[in-house]
Amino acid sequence: MPVATFFRFLNQLHPIKGSLENYLLGKISTVSFNKGKFLISPLDKEDHVFFLVRGAVRGFTKIGQKKITTWLTIENNLVGRIRQNDQHEMVEEYIEALEYCEVVKINSAFLKELYFQYFEINYIGRLLAQKLYMAAEERALIGRLPTAEAKYKRFLSVYPDLVNRVSLKYIAFFLGLSVETLSRIRSKITNDGNELIVR
Amino acid sequence: MPVATFFRFLNQLHPIKGSLENYLLGKISTVSFNKGKFLISPLDKEDHVFFLVRGAVRGFTKIGQKKITTWLTIENNLVGRIRQNDQHEMVEEYIEALEYCEVVKINSAFLKELYFQYFEINYIGRLLAQKLYMAAEERALIGRLPTAEAKYKRFLSVYPDLVNRVSLKYIAFFLGLSVETLSRIRSKITNDGNELIVR
Known part of the structure; x- marks a missing residue:
């Protein structure tokens, strides 16, 4: 049950009282996406946040014709558009299903209202935003490591x-x-007996 | 007045009631750092979050002997350690003053307690964590752009x-x-008449 998984996830962060759970049940929905479909694209009329119950996705941004993959994630994570509006450049955000995905879908405008009403939603929202922040910093770090092997x-x-x-x-x-560089490193590491320390 | 600047910053995000303001006043302090000093280093016995009232800092992580600069920021921003504990590798976090800095200093353990007590602190904490998340994602993106010029x-x-x-x-x-590459690009862009679109 995707919705039950979602509530278990929330309750681990802060207990959700029955009245809030009932209210949420009337507002969220379960959706599935086949491999290759977009959970989020610039064509969306409304903005949503998704709790990934099953599957793997990648987030990429398009600058001009160039697609840049900035993150990858799997089930039991919250995913959504990161930028509200990109004032700086034409940066378009996409989230693509890399496998068949089941998600709980939450309207972002509805979520914004919730923040004014429920303490626990802010508490959970803060914890999740902090977790997403740490994950994004990790992505910033890994992209700056000096060698492909590192x-x-x-x-x-x-x-x-x-x-x-x-x-x-x-x-x-x-x-x-490049795929070639990564293939080469992957076989080298396997041959070296999986020695994993970053130097 | 650093503390007044800090409260103005908070109040713009959510009104802080008088009782909370008084409570906070007894718990926060104002500190300054000369250029080259560390706001945060692995030697710290306690963890703190800083509101930067004046100055510029850089965040870097040390992996082995390699320093990797993952962020730069200036006044009117919150800064602090990003990772709680790095379980994966020996990654050490530093925040270094790039100019003379004045900060409001908040103990992280105290802040954690506040989250259980005050709705508005969670509301503000969530907004700030979301802002930090967007900024970290931008850093992940910029590090992945295909050319030095981009x-x-x-x-x-x-x-x-x-x-x-x-x-x-x-x-x-x-x-x-490399500093050489950036110097070359900088003079090229200046000579081209500051044409700034990323292609």
């Missing part, structure tokens, strides 16, 4: 769940490496 | 306040470029 070794260490789940191509995009 | 042009567009404030060396570190 990047992939840190990837193996920080994202063990993604290694055998997401195709090599998207891992390469995420690390800012 | 990185510097986006830097000019997103961080206009930092361009003439932070020395070329730290901008180069932040963008993951």
Whole structure:
């Protein structure tokens, strides 16, 4: 039950009282996306946040014709548009299903209202925003590591769940490496007996 | 008055009632740091969050002997340690004053208690964590732009306040470029008449 999984997730962060749970039940919905479909794209008329119950997604931004993969994630995480409006440049955000995905869908305008009404939603929202912040900082760090090998070794260490789940191509995009470079490093590390310390 | 600036900052996000303001006044302090000093380093016995009233800082992480600059910021921003504990690798966080800095200092353990007591602190904490998240995602994006020129042009567009404030060396570190490459791009862009669109 996707909705039950979602409430379990929330309750672990802060107990949700019955009246709020009932209110939320009337406002959220369960949706599925096939592989290759977009959970979020610039064509959306309304903005939503998704709790990923099942599946793997990647977030990418399009600057001009260039697609830049800035994050990858799997089930039990909240995903959504990061920028409200990009005032700086034409940056378009996409979230793409890399597998069949089941999500709980929450309207962002509704969520914004909730923040004015419920203490626990702010408490949970703060914890989740802090978690997302730490994850984004990790992405900023991994992209700045000095060598391709250091990047992939840190990837193996920080994202063990993604290694055998997401195709090599998207891992390469995420690390800012060519697929050839990543393939070469991957076989080298395997041959070296999986020695994972970043130097 | 640093403390007055801090309360103005908070009140813009959510009104702070008088009793909370008085409580906070007894718990926060004003500190200054000379250029080159660390607001945060692995030697700290206690963890703090700082509201930067005046000055510019850079955040860097040390992995082995390698320092990696992941962020730069100036006054009217909250700064602090991003990782609670790095379980993955020996990653050490530092925040360094790039100018003389005046800050309001808040103990992190005290802040954690506040979250259980005051609705408005969660409301403000959530907004700030979301803002920090967007900023970290921007740093993840800029580090993945395909060319040195695209990185510097986006830097000019997103961080206009930092361009003439932070020395070329730290901008180069932040963008993951060599100082020579950045110097070359900087003079090229100036000669081209400051044409700033990222292609």
